[in-house]
Amino acid sequence: QVHLVQSGAELKEPGASVKVSCKASGYTFTTQYIHWVRQAPGQGLEWLGCLNPSSGFSKSAQKFQGRVTMTRDMSIFTAYMELSRLRSEDTAVYYCGRGTLERPDYWGQGALVTVSS
Amino acid sequence: QSALTQPPSVSGSPGQSVTISCTGTSSDVGAYNYVSWYQQHPGKAPKFLISDVNKRPSGIPDRFSGSKSGSTASLTISGLQAEDEADYYCCSYAGSYTLVFGGGTKLTV
Numbered sequence: 599q600v601h602l603v604q605s606g607a608e609l610k611e612p613g614a615s616v617k618v619s620c621k622a623s624g625y626t627f628t629t630q631y632i633h634w635v636r637q638a639p640g641q642g643l644e645w646l647g648c649l650n651p652s653s654g655f656s657k658s659a660q661k662f663q664g665r666v667t668m669t670r671d672m673s674i675f676t677a678y679m680e681l682s683r684l685r686s687e688d689t690a691v692y693y694c695g696r697g698t699l700e701r702p703d704y705w706g707q708g709a710l711v712t713v714s715s
Numbered sequence: 716q717s718a719l720t721q722p723p724s725v726s727g728s729p730g731q732s733v734t735i736s737c738t739g740t741s742s743d744v745g746a747y748n749y750v751s752w753y754q755q756h757p758g759k760a761p762k763f764l765i766s767d768v769n770k771r772p773s774g775i776p777d778r779f780s781g782s783k784s785g786s787t788a789s790l791t792i793s794g795l796q797a798e799d800e801a802d803y804y805c806c807s808y809a810g811s812y813t814l815v816f817g818g819g820t821k822l823t824v
Binding site: 633635642643644645648657659660661693695697699700701702703704705706707708 | 716718747749751753755760761762763766767772802804806808811812813814815816817818819
């Protein structure tokens with residue numbers, strides 16, 4: 599069955615960057631988009647962007663343009679999301695989800711990123 | 716891109732039905748039949764409930780149903796059960812390879 603396994607929790611200082619990984623199994627990695635969604639403490643879901651693992655094409659939400667980079671390593675079926683110039687408001691659980699362009703279906707377990715000095 | 720509008724909370728008794736609304740614009744919910752719904756229990760990842768306005772993935776009970784009228788989508792949960800108590804989120808395709816989520820609704824059973 600489909601599994602998405604994400605990297606572990608991270609503690610970063612303001613201004614630093616964080617890179618979260620998402621390893622896929624149980625399906626053909628190149629046939630489904632990878633979406634990145636975050637959830638700040640006590641808040642709702644916020645879409646960051648998506649990646650087409652086959653072509654490498656990515657699109658980020660306007661709010662994150664210039665700060666988020668989405669990549670993949672097809673040899674190990676893993677997608678990555680890097681967020682730069684971190685600030686305290688970026689403290690959140692970051693989820694990857696695979697699916698069609700129009701919606702994720704299966705989700706990773708989430709990766710907590712804490713931004714604090 | 717502004718978040719879709721959902722009521723912060725709804726409630727119902729076991730066995731009853733509740734409906735959660737999700738209001739967008741003519742650029743997202745109103746433009747595409749690509750509204751999806753997710754259930755999230757505390758501390759857990761979201762769970763996929765509905766795709767394409769009203770399609771249930773395998774394994775999702777038919778107590779969960781979706782619909783759309785204009786720029787407002789709805790999720791109806793019938794025969795409420797205690798385990799349905801959770802947060803619910805709508806999501807819409809918004810064109811140009813982008814998605815937008817709703818603010819979430821807390822369901823109390």
